[in-house]
Amino acid sequence: MKRLQLFALFIMFSFSAGSQTDLETRLFELPDVIFEKIQTPEGFKSAYKLKIKQPLDHKNPDRGHFYQKVYLSHRGYDKHTAIITNGYSRGSNVITEVSRIADANQLNVEHRYFGESVPDSLDYNYLNFEQVTADLHHINSLFRKIYNGKWISTGISKGGTTTIFYKYFYPDDVDVSIPYVAPVNYSDEDQRIYTFLDTIGSDECRKAIYDYQVRMLKNSDTFKPYIRWYTKGKDLKFNYLNFDEAFEYAILEYPFSFWQWGHDCSKIPSREEDTDTHIQHFIDIVGMSFYSDASMEGYASHYYQSGTEMGYYGFETDDFKGLLKYLPMDPNPSAVFTPGKMEVEFDGTLTNKVAKWISENGNNMIYINGALDTWSATAVPPSDKKNSLWFFMADHGHASARIRNLDDNDKSILQIKLTEWLETGIDLNKADPSAYKTRKLVDMMTGSFNSSKQAYADTAYFDITLHMYPIWTDRPGHWLYVEQSVTSFPDKPYRQRIYRIEKDGQGFVSNVYEINDPSRFTGKWKNPAFFDSFGESILSEREGCDVHLMPTENGYSGSTKDDLCSSTLRGARYATSRVSIIPGKIESWDQGFDDKDQQVWGAVNGAYVFMKTN
Structure with a gap:
């Protein structure tokens, strides 16, 4: 009987092994690696979600372990390999510009103690850079058995800091x-942040920032009730900090966030502007979610690292005497919020040692920084002693300081040096290969359309006008303002949305957002710059209503997924959308269905056909 069972298992294993690809066979041979095939990104041959067993303590493996999530995207065994050192969780398999530029395989590594990469019980004693970088070293050691090319490490923000410590x-x-x-901070209240905020921009802009903070604090009794209702609408909870503490932290945070994300000084409200304008600006720039319970929980491990060895920043209060009612004046309030408010002691020995070492030994480094970004204050300073490159990109902040946004001269310098170090040609035009395809899709969607020809031929259809125009063109992503109305009533749109077009595997996804108080934007498709003074806080995503578009012979077509887009219009339970886009024409078929899957609204016989009018 046992022989029969063993024979059966052998047959099953042989069949399974026979169906494996060569890469899967190699992954199977790696110790303590679990893998699951996922959708392959464009330009790669295959992709996998990995779970890699890591010891909690690399020096004492018997103290327990956890499984670290890694996304592997495979191009070829002789290609370079980019290891992405995330600073937080990694929710999906995002392909970085470095991997595209270098035509590299990619290992996208979720940081320990974030997302799915957590042990059964969080012992923060094992959350430090020595352990974090040992995780990366273990992954590197495993995959050197598979990949033969050069290796690149890269990360953004805290992930970039991890890249630096990994090098050390x-x-x-x-x-x-x-x-x-x-950033490479020297202390848990790095004084260079204060110097930066005291000197960045013009005197007039810094005064406008300070005056705005003072007005918000002096008139907090007027502003806070509105903001409190806003947080209730967003279902934000405040227990770690109470609402009043969170509000004052947000006001102190305002200049840090203003410069970090590269905002426009001309958009700061003056004293003459009304309450709504002040509150909307507050929400757009800093808001309250960063100080809510969800944020405290989501960034708990980050705060522990900041408060123990990574360093962070605080808030100077001398200029706000008599205005702060809930936060201390002395010592300065800290931006570190440790898990459960645990008491920790900062030790700057390592971060200062790394700062010194990297300045003396950090060869083959390329530092990308935004000159407007507050975190550039604590960036590794340039040095002509090392074979490395520094770029402080003028007019760029934390989100836009990227290789694809370098000017032509800097791109040329970077390309020469990176080609030398990798010993192979690289193409910086690949930094964003989807940009052309995205622009092509956005161009097809842009303009004014109507269904007048269809309505004339078939009275079952109304004459509808559709306007779609790009907004926020200087911000990451591709955004379109969408306005639909019966053609005879152009000033009374029945639908106003904002779409965000993003690459999604081989196709695209159009994420759909409702607009808070949409009437103020009626007709603003004629003046897209009107949206520049508003942020994403005006949006509420219609979850499940995103339209997934795949390429066709001469355009794109797609739909929403299943019954995930909820709708209550005319007794509906869910809505569906089917879309076809080709140059000069958009076909859109929106329908609502009830609990019995019976159609209760929308066109019955087919899609609306919108022809481009300009």
């Missing part, structure tokens, strides 16, 4: 390191 602990693991907008 394991200088021979990679051939090139590319940290983006990466």
